[in-house]
Amino acid sequence: MALIVKKFGGSSVANAERVFNVANRIIEDYKKGNDVVVVVSAQGDTTDDLIEKAKEINPSGASRREMDMLLSAGEQISIALLAMAIEKLGCPATSLLGWQAGFHTDSHHGIARIKKVNSERIRNEIAKGNIVIVAGFQGLNKYDDITTLGRGGSDTSAVAIAASMNADLCQIYTDVDGVYSADPRKVPNAVKMDEISYDEMLELASLGAQVLNNRSVEMAKKYNVELEVLSSLERKPGTIVKETVKMEKTLIRGVAKDNNVATISIVGLQDTPGVAFKIFNKLAQYKINVDIILQSVGRDNTKDITFTVPLDQGNMAIEAINGMKDALNFKSLKMNDSVTKVSIVGAGMESHPGVASKMFEALYDANINIHMISTSEIKISVLIDAKYADKAVSAIHDAFLG
DSSP: OOEEEEEEOGGGGSSHHHHHHHHHHHHHHHTTTOEEEEEEOOSTTHHHHHHHHHHHHOTTOOOHHHHHHHHHHHHHHHHHHHHHHHHHTTOOEEEEOTTTTTEEEOSOTTSOOEEEEOTHHHHHHHHTTOEEEEEOSEEEOTTSOEEEOOTTHHHHHHHHHHHHTTOSEEEEEESSSSOBSSOTTTOTTOOBOSEEEHHHHHHHHHTTOTTSOHHHHHHHHHHTOOEEEEESSSOSOOEEEESOOOOOSOSOOEEEEEOSEEEEEEEEEEOSTTHHHHHHHHHHHTTOOOOOEEEEEOSSSEEEEEEEEEGGGHHHHHHHHHTTHHHHOOSEEEEEOSEEEEEEEOTTGGGOTTHHHHHHHHHHHTTOOOOEEEEOSSEEEEEEEGGGHHHHHHHHHHHHHO
């Protein structure tokens, strides 16, 4: 008998037919004698619909606390419906909200991080013979306020349960049947991988591949939770995410794009010590994630700094820096939200010269200009105009994997 944690995304439970499909898959493992814990996201576009409802009431932006109260309702609906479906099919099930399942988080509403999972309630329900259905994406802070973990947080919820309960298997069900070398809906010759390392998957997830949430991969790596990514709609093997994988001839494992990017350019800064510190310390205080940073030397003892932030944090970044205008004495500040980050990932590229050159050549042949470049041991990222995103991914994929 094994303990299996399964996570189903919103598209997997989008309607009654899909809810029963998921219920049947859960029951199959349960009837084999396994203990089953299921983490579920809100149905379909429920979260987006709730965000729109909030905008109808407060167009200028509701408080993060009240948004968490609102958005957490989506998962409450889906876990209850799934538990009802399992009961109708003749098996016992109990649905639990995040706080009932023992999720304790910090107090950063909307982007909360899990501090610990007290799995006693889940264990008690399993001991009663129940299938346990847990609301993903949510927890409780020290003030007993509901918090949410941010987009993709249900993946992290599932991994956290698997880690805290030492589960034998953690399966993440999506609308694709595994991890591909590129988005198969955009790149027809994309190749599905049988397995991928934590580090490679973490880079792909961080760079826009939407199969897994990057925080869930971080946690899986930290606690050595082996993941399987597979389809909820098709019965076929998925992709295993684990510490080490078999060496392959393929130099590049995947190509990803991230449209959730904006550039912030500060022009005419004084070329003196401490300027960069002041800027990025202020952004850190606002909890703004900065990725690529480019500093260029200007004239007359001035310099320009351009950096990228998530698109949904762009206005916040502008607000933060404008608040320092007198102290920084810069000439101009602007945001460009019409850019995309395209990246290649592969653990083997570190020891192979010419990878960057090949990538840049592919973009040159496609007549696509590069605005910024960032590299690490296992990835190369470029910033380009958003309108060329799909064209760039296809060109790079063909160059390395076509």
